[in-house]
Amino acid sequence: xxxxxxxxxxxxxxxxxxxxxxxxxxxTILIAAAALAGTYEFxxxxxxxxxxxxxYLGLLWALALVLSPxxxxxxxxxxxxxxxxxxxxxxxxxxxxxxxxxxxxxxxxAGVLYVGWMLSYWLNxxxxxxxxxxxxxxxxxxxxxxxxxFFIGRARGKHKLAPAISEAKTWxxxxxxxxxxxxxxxxxxxxxxxxxxxxxxxxxIILLGFLVGLFAQLGDLVESxxxxxxxxxxxxxxxxxxxxxxxxxxxxxFVGVMVYYYVIWVV
Numbered sequence: 001x002x003x004x005x006x007x008x009x010x011x012x013x014x015x016x017x018x019x020x021x022x023x024x025x026x027x028t029i030l031i032a033a034a035a036l037a038g039t040y041e042f043x044x045x046x047x048x049x050x051x052x053x054x055x056y057l058g059l060l061w062a063l064a065l066v067l068s069p070x071x072x073x074x075x076x077x078x079x080x081x082x083x084x085x086x087x088x089x090x091x092x093x094x095x096x097x098x099x100x101x102x103x104x105x106x107x108x109x110a111g112v113l114y115v116g117w118m119l120s121y122w123l124n125x126x127x128x129x130x131x132x133x134x135x136x137x138x139x140x141x142x143x144x145x146x147x148x149x150f151f152i153g154r155a156r157g158k159h160k161l162a163p164a165i166s167e168a169k170t171w172x173x174x175x176x177x178x179x180x181x182x183x184x185x186x187x188x189x190x191x192x193x194x195x196x197x198x199x200x201x202x203x204x205i206i207l208l209g210f211l212v213g214l215f216a217q218l219g220d221l222v223e224s225x226x227x228x229x230x231x232x233x234x235x236x237x238x239x240x241x242x243x244x245x246x247x248x249x250x251x252x253x254f255v256g257v258m259v260y261y262y263v264i265w266v267v
Contacts, residue, residue: 013143020126020135027126027135028070035066035119037238037245042111045230048104053091057084058108062116069123084112114253115246121256128263133192138212138259141185142251145213146220148180149173166224178213185209208262212255219254223247
């Protein structure tokens, strides 16, 4: 498992770094593909029948929302949301299982918003001034948190963090992840020349590293709770050693939102 995890990371991380560097359309394609795959995994965990029309509508809606930062007019997004709501509710009238109709509709909504809408913030972040560096800082700091939490938790973990949600997570791993996130943020910000009187001071980058680690772990716990409720161990098997797309992107879902608003409101 560890060997597969390392190999997948060794192949995937450089591809992500290149996609961020070259920007559009490559970074958009990366995030859109992750949104589609993650939304499909979400519906698979919710036991959606592949013949369920709402599954395909949900995938289209997730794609429409994740691409919303590229809409030329602010009026387009409300139209997309309204159309999807109307069409999905009308589809319920043709649902063969009336007992499951609104259950499936609710899960369709949840998957679209949880995966598609939340991941769209990464495209918003990339579109900001100096967006490339912000995305590098956010993603690589998240990876530092995940790596630190995984290895320190395996080596030193004794006290369960949230046993009702995930048996594997420990307080030692959580603290180790936060420390690695802070150290990673300092190193990455220094390399990217983001620490200066005009952008970040050291205490600000330490705070951002802490927040990235915190929100990454919260995102991980939310996905663990989802899997626990669905009775599955992993969201999928697309990434050897990591599980599915949601297993790898769960922490990024929360981090993208937090860093975007941190840059907008604080920086």
